[in-house]
Amino acid sequence: MKLRVERDCLADAVSVVGPAVPRRPPVPVLAGIRLRAEPDSVSVAGFDNEISSHTLIAGAEVHEPGEVLVSGRLLTEIAKALPARPVDLSDNGDRLEIVCGQSRFALPLMAVDDYPELPSTPPIAGAVDHTDFCEAVAQVAVAAGRDDTLPMLTGVNLEFHAGFLRLVSTDRFRIAIRELDWQPVNSFDDGQLASMLVPARALAETSKALSGPRIEIAASPSQTILGLTTGSQHHTLRTLDMPYAPYQGYLKDNRTATAQLNSAVLVEAIKRVSLLSSRGTQVQLTFTAATARLSAGGDNEGNAEETITCEFDGEPLTVAFNPRYLIEGLTATHAESVEIALNGPTRAANLRAANHDPEEQTRRSLTYVLMPVRLPG
16 A cells, blocks of 8 residues: 555544444454555545544545554544644555654554444435534433443434434433424435434534534434434444433423523532532532522531622522532533523422523524422421
């Protein structure tokens, strides 16, 4: 193999497949990035049995076709560090030689014949706006569980509807729900492909690598592989084969009170008051007509209080939340002002952006459902 590429093109390509290269590979070859040079194109691929990514290097000049496998970590670090000049890559049989100006590197070759074939991309189910999709994934992923002993809760449930996509995640203590518009293909059958449960961490990492204005979502009724394609990038994610937790009951609007607050002011107040929250377990919020009083701590460890302004509709109420969960929900709404719908001190509260423009149909707001912490006594 012998080829020449621009430094930025090489760096961009390896950064796209980087998330698919495992940090602790189950077999040594999966630590590699595969370069495949053909007469009219050069592809770069990474695979970890759960995620696969491959893309084309733009503007590559292929002098000799070939295929090599080298350390993904080293190739990524080298590509980022090279000067902004053309890069020559050549395979001498034992090593991949990388020459860029006065910089020279030689990476040992790995056994490319042992590298697994990447999964095939399923049929295209529809397309979605890149910005909307990546924002939705980031908003929802914060509520996914991190306990691998409960794999069902570590995923994002991607629901396919005729007019919209719905992304849902939960760790039992909170639920994040985001809907966004999409354009399904003509053959889309609302009853045939209902939902796919995708590992949240893998989906979040992959979405960061996506570029371009549109993302094509590929899925099949077998529901074992989700494909994400944009431009020359192709990614697949293996789904979790298990039913998702029922959550629909928490979406009913049973509010008895509503508070509207400035998100940034509330977040900063929570951070200060929670410094005296025992092990960060809870911050209490007491709502009255025009104020919200935050408090934490006790007689032994000291206490903290802060009062901020709010608009409150309902009977005065005290409710407690885990401060980290509350901050993550407030931050994920991406809103200047947030509305908190309450139904007593022991029932789930719903957070969402306040004053959301109902005419802005292409950007739906996040719904963040948070279970309160039971108050002592």
